[in-house]
Amino acid sequence: MRNTLTRVGCWLAGALLCTAAAPALVAAPAALPREAAPAAPVREAVAADPAYKVLVFSKTAGFRHSSIDEGVTALRELGGAHNFTVDATEDAQAFTTGNLAQYKAVVFLSTTGDVLNATQQTAFEGYVQGGGGYVGVHAAADTEYDWPFYAGLAGALFHSHPHNQTATLKVEDRAHDATAHLGTSWQRFDEWYNYRTNPRTTAHVLASLDESSYTGGNMAGDHPISWCKDYQGGRAFYTGGGHTEASYTEPAFRRHLLGGIRWAAGMTEADCRPESGYTALFDGSGTTGWQQAGPGSFALADGTLTSQGGLGLLWYSGKEFTGDYSLKLDWRMTDDDNSGVFVGFPASGDPWSAVNNGYEIQIDATDTPDRTTGSVYGFKSADTAVRDAALNPPGEWNTYEIRVTGERLEVFLNGRKINDFTNTDPARSLRQGHIGLQNHGDGDQVSFRNVRIKPTATTPPPTTRTGEVKGVNGKCLDVAGGSSADGTQVQVWTCTGSTAQKWTVPTDGSLRALGKCLDVSGGGTADGTKIQLWTCNGTGAQKWQAQGDGTVRNPQSGKCLDAEGATWNDGTKVHLWTCHTGPNQKWTLP
Structure with missing residues (x-):
């Protein structure tokens, strides 16, 4: 797999690492994570991707944006720095089945109006359905209003816009490669579109506009501005930014575009399923409701918890979760690191209580199959082929969904199901208990963001x-x-x-x-x-x-x-x- 590591460790039951030099595991006073110095910003450079090609399409049949040339230049520069080749065209005859097959993604760069004929539309539909990627930039939402396939692909179509002005964006997903480099909010000057529909129910929102931070927003306070979605076999990413020429010299916006292209082209993974109804347990602003059990701690900086020392556990004491639920969280390994997420254990200041009474979903891609990333530690291996295809390497963020339904435990990595385990041990129960994040030991640095949960109603399976x-x-x-x-x-x-x-x-x-x-x-x-x-x-x-x-x-x-x-x-x-x-x-x- 593309992030194979070489670590060899010494393991005890429950995934707590021991070495001859490891301190004894003793109960420690409960402690909240200490505030650390701000973390270094996520680099713009990413792990080298294999070479690939991107088609940038900027034909206009309506208003023409003066920033198109700057956009093409920026995309060529990003390609030169990140191993993809850009072919730029305004000729719709490029949309043939044979020609499109050479591209991992097609960027609609501020296209407007009806830009493809019926034959070209059919070719592009087939391209997406065959796994191709789409990246829509700004006026890509002001395109092809009478083509239902395209409306679904873009996610939402243009309605109106106020004058250009500075607005605050709420970054809702800090794990996707297009937004992981940003803070929880992002201030930018641009032209801010209103959309005819809200894409939240069909797409995964990456960033939304704070309508109180500018004038002219008309989406009733829920105003997505960038999103991603899996669509009919392909991938679709859209950003509403990019009206101004200056956008394409902004490092943060350029990195936003790069992340969207990398994801659409299949170079990085993310959970782009629609998401709603979750309650934050950790949103980056503080650790109220959390307690440290055992030695070590978590540093808090840039809205991120990072493990240090150990063998311990940061657990959510604010509530014991009963019944069915979906737990989501974002995590990142720095290098060859080790951690895990525990569920279904009783309240305790002793981290071994979680080991002995709950279940750990492992984070470490280098041990035996039942002790690697996505495994229910010591009980069931992940589907390693699916896991390897879904897993981002160290330095990039991943998203877990841990879904509990009765005594069934399902694990999703970046939106793909990688494990399905049923508890049969009468001494344990998934339906009642706490959740926790492991700090594994010295040298293991695993970071967490955006821990959230929602109850899920148990419904009978759909009838055939x-x-x-x-x-x-x-x-x-x-x-x-x-x-x-x-x-x-x-x-x-x-x-x-x-x-x-x-x-x-x-x-x-x-x-x-x-x-x-x-x-x-x-x-x-x-x-x-x-x-x-x-x-x-x-x-x-x-x-x-x-x-x-x-x-x-x-x-x-x-x-x-x-x-x-x-x-x-x-x-x-x-x-x-x-x-x-x-x-x-x-x-x-x-």
Whole structure:
């Protein structure tokens, strides 16, 4: 994995490191973390990324920003310093499937109006659905109002703006690479857009405007200005800054752009799922409600807790958490370091109580599988392949979500699920206890930010739906001959009520009949690829999404379920075809 380390340590049960020279673990008076000197700012330089290419697109069909040239220059300079090549164009003919394939991200730099035709739009949709990255800068939100795909990709579209002025931004996420270098607030002079909708429910907000700090904001006090989201297989980042020429010489704004590009291009990871309803346990302003158990402590600077010394535990004594909850926090290793997050332990001034009665979610990527980052320490390894793909290296921030549902413990790293553990020990319970942050020992420096929690209601799993899938001429989606053999052709047929026409729509995106899944043969993407029945395997060839226009799309290929030809009799084969919303692509699911 890209942040493989070489550390070898001596371990005791529960992940407290011991060496011959380690002091004895003794109870220590409760102490809050001491205030430290301000931490050094996060560097603009980042770990070397592999070389990649970015397309910067700045075509305008409406107002043209005078800062576009400065923006292109800044992006070229960032690319030269950070190992990516910038191709800049205002020619929409660059939007072909073949040309876009060479780019890890496409930057819409203050584009305005309708800048792509239908063919170019289709190519760009396929690029995003195939995992491509989008970066929208400023007037990218003033673009393509009649293209629903783009509105969803951008997250929100322009409504209006007041005059240029200085405003205060609240930095809501200090773990994402686009905002980790900032403090909890950021003052900038720019042109501040109001948006037609609030993107918070569909995107993860990185920064928002304090509408009391300037005049002309009209979003009722909740005014996102930068956000990220996973979108139809790709990644989308947007920032409302960048109207002025001076923006592109500001070090903090340039670093903001760099982080957005790196994330959209897949060079760094982040949790970009929408987030709301969390209560801060540590927001950077102080440590009220926290106590230190055992030796060592945490330094507090720049809204960040950093472990020092140990073997101890900073635990939240302000509340014992019962029932189901989601705990989120951001963490960063300085180098080859060790720490962990404890849940489900009773109140105690002895850190061994957390070890012996709770569970630790480990932070250290260099030990045995059940003692590495994402493991439930000593009990269950993380899915190391998924973990390695989601993990940022030392020096960069990561985000954990630790989700407790009954006695089930799920761990998400930067938005990806990496562990799923169920407690069966009657002496322990995840449903009741405190949470804590470990300070592991001398030389281990792990930092934490933005510790927050919310209760989650236990709801029954969504029920599946079963019935006929009806298509063109009222005919039913049918498994030929009622055969459950792998490779059996799927067709349309007069509805008979037989089991060959009973389809189940579960919550995993598949369509199932006769115990098997609707499948794109070979995972193909070409028009005319056979649609068949196949053993369920969870691949993209077996994922289907019902669209608002009545089509059923396979996201992996970006194409639609289609009854072939122009006359649709019993036995007409079903295949994959470019979406065109004709009657032979309209389906009604149970």
